[in-house]
Amino acid sequence: MVNLDCSQSALxxxxxxxxSSPLSKSxxxxxxxxH
Known part of the structure; x- marks a missing residue:
């Protein structure tokens, strides 16, 4: 699994x-x- 930075690229x-499932939040x- 890849964890990306929210400010990774301006492109x-x-x-x-x-x-927000009570059983498994993902x-x-x-x-x-x-473009």
Missing amino acids: FSCFCVCN CVYVCLLL
């Missing part, structure tokens, strides 16, 4: 998306390439 717009890191 990408990155954000974390988390589900987050995914999403990066969109800026």
Whole structure:
């Protein structure tokens, strides 16, 4: 699993998306390439 820095690159717009499930809270890191 890759742990990315939220301010990794100005070329990408990155954000974390988390589900708040009471059984298992998990987050995914999403990066969109800026054109």
